[in-house]
Amino acid sequence: MPLTVILLSLCQALLVSGNILLIAVSPLVGAALAPSASLATMPVASQWLGLMCATVPASLIMGKLGRKRGFVLGNLVGLLGTGVAMAALTLGRFPLFLLATFLIGVGIGFGQLYRFAALEAAEARHRERALGLVMGGGLLAAFAGPWLARFSRELSDIPFLASFAGLATLYVLALGLLLVTRLPPAFSEAPTGEQRPLGEILRQPAFLVAVVSAMVGYAVMNLAMTATPLAMSHAGHGFDHVAMTIQWHVVAMFAPSFFTGPLIARLGARRVIVVGCLLLAASTLAAQFSLSVAGFNVALVLLGLGWNFTFLPATGLVGQAWRPAEKARVQAANEFLVFGAVAVSALAAGPLVSTLGWAALNAWLLPVSLLPIALLAWQRYR
Numbered sequence: 001m002p003l004t005v006i007l008l009s010l011c012q013a014l015l016v017s018g019n020i021l022l023i024a025v026s027p028l029v030g031a032a033l034a035p036s037a038s039l040a041t042m043p044v045a046s047q048w049l050g051l052m053c054a055t056v057p058a059s060l061i062m063g064k065l066g067r068k069r070g071f072v073l074g075n076l077v078g079l080l081g082t083g084v085a086m087a088a089l090t091l092g093r094f095p096l097f098l099l100a101t102f103l104i105g106v107g108i109g110f111g112q113l114y115r116f117a118a119l120e121a122a123e124a125r126h127r128e129r130a131l132g133l134v135m136g137g138g139l140l141a142a143f144a145g146p147w148l149a150r151f152s153r154e155l156s157d158i159p160f161l162a163s164f165a166g167l168a169t170l171y172v173l174a175l176g177l178l179l180v181t182r183l184p185p186a187f188s189e190a191p192t193g194e195q196r197p198l199g200e201i202l203r204q205p206a207f208l209v210a211v212v213s214a215m216v217g218y219a220v221m222n223l224a225m226t227a228t229p230l231a232m233s234h235a236g237h238g239f240d241h242v243a244m245t246i247q248w249h250v251v252a253m254f255a256p257s258f259f260t261g262p263l264i265a266r267l268g269a270r271r272v273i274v275v276g277c278l279l280l281a282a283s284t285l286a287a288q289f290s291l292s293v294a295g296f297n298v299a300l301v302l303l304g305l306g307w308n309f310t311f312l313p314a315t316g317l318v319g320q321a322w323r324p325a326e327k328a329r330v331q332a333a334n335e336f337l338v339f340g341a342v343a344v345s346a347l348a349a350g351p352l353v354s355t356l357g358w359a360a361l362n363a364w365l366l367p368v369s370l371l372p373i374a375l376l377a378w379q380r381y382r
Contacts, residue, residue, distance in 0.1 A: 004121040005130045007181040008114050011071070013137035013144070014174045015111040018078075018104075018167045020145025020250055021152075022047060024243050025160045026101060027229045027350070032159070033094040041350030043101040044226050048343035050105025051112070055335030058110045063327075067117045068183040074110020075175045077103055082168040089161045100164075107171070109339070115315055116331060117183060132261035135312060138254030146247035150240060195326050202333060205379050210318035211334055213273045213372040215341040217310025220280050220365050221303050223345035224287075225249060227353035227361060228300060235291040235358075245296050252304030260312045269313035273372055276309025280369035287362035299362070310372065 026047065031040040054074070062070035081103030088096035115134050122130035148166045155162035201207060225246070232242045264272050283302035289295060318334050352361050 002121050004182055005118050005133055007177050008118050008121070009134045009137035010140075011111070011137070011174050011177050011181075012114045012134050013140040014170045014177075015108065015114070016138040016141035016250070016254070017145040017148065018170045019108065020141055020246060021149045021163055021167055022101070022104065023225060024146065024149040024229060024239075024246055025163050027226065028233075028239070029089070029097060029160055030094075030350075031230070031233075033088075033092060033097055035094065037350075037354060039094075039350065040230060040354075041226055041346060043097055044349065045343060045347035046098045047101040047105035047108070048222070048339060048346040050102035051109040052105075052336060052339040052343045054106040054109025055112070055339055056332040058113060059329075059332035059335060062113065066183065067113070067120075068178060068181065070110055070113070071117075071178050071183075072175060074107045075171050075178065076107075077110070078107025078171045079168055081105075081107060082164045082171065085164040085167075086161055089158050089164070104167075109335075111174075112335065112339070113331070119319065121183070129261050132257045132259070132312070135260075135308075136254055136257035138250060138257070142247055142250035142254060145250065146243040150243050195329075198329060198333065201326060201330055206317055206320045207330070207334075209270065209273070209372065209375060209379070210314040210320075211337050212375050213276070213310045214314035214318075214334070214338045216368060216371050217276060217280065217307050217314070218338055219341040219345040220284075220369050221253075221307040222342045223349050223352070224283070224303055224362065224365065225300070226346050226349035227358070228296065230350065230353050231291075231358040231361075232293075232296055234353075235296075237293055237296075241293050245293065245300055248297055249300035249304045252301040253307050254304075256305060256308045257312065260308060264313050264316060269317045270376055272309050272313040274376065276306050276311075276313070277369055277371075277373050278306075279303075279309060280306030281366055282306075284362040284366040284369060288359050291358065306369070 023044070026043040027041050030043045031037065034040055034042060058070060058074065061073070081100050084103060085097060085100035088094075088100050118130045118134040149163060152160075152162040152166045202211075228245060228249075229242050232245065260272070279302050283299050283306055286295070286302055287299040318330065352364075356364070
């Protein structure tokens with residue numbers, strides 16, 4: 001693997017560490033500051049909304065200025081967001097905290113493109129391994145993120161203020177790594193040649209399977225994961241148990257990445273996506289049986305595995321849908337659709353878990369988890 005891919009993997013680890021910290025603390029900050037319990041997950045939804053709004057500009061900016069400048073810009077926006085979050089906690093202002101998580105989400109939106117940068121930096125024969133290595137950087141985050149959330153929670157008189165100071169430190173470290181990373185131009189192929197209408201590109205079978213699988217895998221995972229801190233709190237579990245459950249969930253999300261690439265190469269992206277959908281369905285079924293810590297752990301581990309086996313093959317599959325001149329537009333469209341669905345899922349998590357409860361929420365997610373399989377069956381029938 002080129003050194004660039006290894007450094008991108010470390011950047012991904014720092015990015016995901018910050019994401020895990022946010023997942024663990026943002027719903028609890030929201031519950032403390034929001035005027036209504038149903039708005040407790042609004043900060044998470046605001047974060048994903050910022051991510052969604054950044055997807056199209058991030059791809060186009062990197063197409064013009066290069067990956068390195070784009071990633072640096074994203075980290076600077078994320079740093080600004082952490083400063084606003086600390087001000088919001090100090091003043092006790094919920095709207096200001098929503099602005100903070102929106103800005104942090106914008107920064108994360110730029111960082112989501114680390115995986116495409118790794119594909120471009122590696123030789124064609126090593127691209128699946130490069131993708132797996134970069135996504136596998138999240139395995140380090142599975143331990144660093146929850147530890148940072150637990151360690152920083154009570155370091156200041158204002159709960160969670162130090163958590164966002166820690167998040168700012170992660171972004172500073174990522175900036176340092178990016179400054180020494182040699183990144184190729186955004187797209188090594190010259191962006192010339194015929195460009196098809198975007199509608200024609202989006203109707204391709206490979207793109208449809210890729211985007212639907214990524215939307216379902218990420219949205220189902222995010223909705224259940226965002227609801228987990230609130231559901232565990234309602235079930236009487238403490239913050240340390242919440243952080244531990246999130247930790248093992250994230251281990252399950254990223255640990256398989258080291259062999260998902262070879263598995264895709266051997267079985268094909270579509271078969272791996274089917275396995276991922278079945279794992280998501282198994283997670284929703286496991287959530288029906290127990291509100292114990294062990295019950296949450298089993299459901300969240302299956303959820304993480306299902307995300308990995310839907311999202312990673314979808315990332316590789318979408319690369320089959322573009323010509324060189326179309327790459328920026330197709331990446332932007334893919335990211336916008338996927339993270340738009342994720343933003344909606346985060347917005348819905350709080351009201352759904354408050355009104356339906358943990359088991360009923362997961363029951364509704366069962367048919368959604370099987371949508372990519374239905375699409376693949378329809379395509380084969382056609």
